[in-house]
Amino acid sequence: MDDHTESSTDHAVLDESASRAVVRRWWLLVGVGTVVLVASYVGLVLTPAGQAVENAALRGADQVGAQERVESDDALAGITVFSLAVACALIALVGLLRRSVALAAAALGTVVVGLLVAEALKRVVLPRPALVEATPGYTGNSFPSGHTAIALGVLAAALLLATWRSRGVVMFFLASWAVAIAGYTITSKWHRLSDTLGSAGITLVVASLAALWLHRRGMVRRVTAGGHRARLVLVVAPLVLSLLATVGLGGALLVLTGDLLDRDPVTDDNVFLAFQLLAVAGSTATALALWWSWHRLEVVTPAPPPPPATAAEATQDATA
Template identity: 50%
Template sequence: MVPARRWLVVAVVCAVAVVAVYLLAVWTVPGQELENAALRGADQAAARDQAVADESLSRITLYSLGAAVVLVGLVGLLRRRVALAVAAVGVIVAGQVVTQVLKRFVLPRPPLVEVTGHYAGNSLPSGHTTIAMTVLFAALLVAPYRWRGTTLFFALSWAVGIGAYTVTAKWHRLSDTLAADAIALGLACLASWWLARRGAVRRHDGPRRIPRVLVVTVAALGGAVFLALGTVLIGASLAGGGYADTVRDNTWVVYLAANSFASSGSIAAALVFLATWRRLETV
């Protein structure tokens, strides 16, 4: 039997990450000010970028979510693996249950800075980002080993784009997307742990798939570029004008940094999940 502890460890780390993101971004004045500055900076995004973001997010509906659930469940059943279908569907459904309960009933947003209207309410975690990431993880779970790289190629860019679009469209803050990434990853790891405990996971002894290696390498490089870009942008802004000037006058730069960090966070979550399944397949 494949040791299942790895998935529990990652799930615990994800839970800690959600708490850390929430406390730092929501319960501190600098956290709220920086994220509000990113929202104001998004106002300066090109009208075409905002339209694309709105259109992409609006395509995620109850019907499209239901279709995704049916599709991943059907793939699992066609592979004659009922447990796999249950695990994949459970990741998507549980993702929305956890996200909506946390956002609506558990996590308050204290009024630490002056803000009015829609932005005064709590929006952490992002439901749209959770949907995108859980669908990605569910697809990776049900995909046969030889198709995992292809699945990653098509689903990852969409999932990463949704996380970034939530910031561009001002539907969510950066912390909302990062928390959603962690929640989706944690739930996918719990599902993987459950499968492993049932003896439904085994080691893959076949040859390494070069296309998948290339996809993972490109994704890792992209994540590193986004992380470096966000760090350079926010670091240069803080060094050049100081914190007060940054949140007041450099909102465009703060938005660009937040957008980059959102993309790198989604890529990192996907790569961590893939790493836990390295050279493993479902029985």
Template identity: 40%
Template structure:
């Protein structure tokens, strides 16, 4: 097929896709900084997230806590290694070495950045009085970074026709990991949202590099008819999580006071919803950025 005759020519497609992906990556980084600043570096942000953790302790049931910890305990070095091996097998089976490297980098680079940022760069000042257990720095979430980076690596490396199904299935697990970090009290909502945005930035930047080297083409296959079935819940979680979570956040912030017993419950519900909604939202953004785009055209010159 002569791609130069389609919609402005294939020669301009890599440049357009690359710009779109890099703009998305830059926007994600700006939003990461905004989430950190508002949640970690302000009194209101710290008080609200402390209320989230307090509400979690009030509303927690033994079964819910056990389920959350059980899920997170499976996110280990061994499971991460198995996930990376799976991405490599898919990429190499498709004979896409550059795409394989990008998929693996989408996992490795965010993990490295998350650890460096958490340990050495993004400190948590003591702006409000709180118990020692609430004062430790945890931005961004390592568990969420692992889950979302594996999801995004899979989104990049699978064939376009199967992308929606693969992402829809894996997203159920990845979103659950992010939400469970809040439910288990391992992380604050901002930790999860920051990790989501960090992984989105890296995935889009690396995919943008593929595009700028000409390794993209218009998708010639239609997505599987089952894609809509798997992606519909993702859109619902995005709308419900961000919409409902934002309303609960606003209400809890307006009422933010140690004397109001309803605040922790509202804050926890809002934080939990936002954690799930943000993970779903960044996944939708990645898919939208790659809509009708097949990555790593084997006919392209590096």
């Protein structure tokens, strides 16, 4: 249902108390995203143990079957400069169709700025020191992941563009794709676990800052209409269950494996599977955090102008 056809009683302007709560919500995610970004880099890139265990996951990925590798490579190959340009054009178009240049700019900026930050950190700012002995294929810097930044950035932009009523549909179709990309990057050896977590942190920071900018412009309103149980059953509950399952299984694999630095094919395979699951968990948690940050909120956009009066209506108004 379009904004202009919804009952005015379904929405309310944020009062001072609600406004402060909303601002705290987004600043909290800025803080969480920053911590995730820094912790994943410091813990897994700047320590010998972190580099060694991520190299073990790369060796484990060498054992992936040919068909699984092809499927993973094909999924990642779908993210190209052309497909990114198309996605950005669609994001800008939806924002403009909602009659808001600011909304279009915030949504587009969420994708573009997130990717630029990820690429700048990887190529210029954050080095990968050689702390452990490894073959050349395992020493290149890949922190953070551009593919994960794009996938999560597109999801964040879509949630920002969506109205309260359409947000569940957006999550239903985009969340599974965005979450899967992180796992595919591990399978195809394009990235490490730290890379995907770093990109998740960047997305949380950039998307939350975009939301704060829209709020500062007075463009965020509270939704008072009743909730839709189908969203919880079809979207949120599966994501929560997936998060619990991936964290639980990934953690169990790491604990049961024992010495993660034992250069053994079984150990390497276990570490790979665990890190693949944890990469998926990181993106799932990010998707749920983005969903939560816009709970009962949406962006205000101008209502379309009324249709022009017919000749009969104009004559009636003139004689009234």
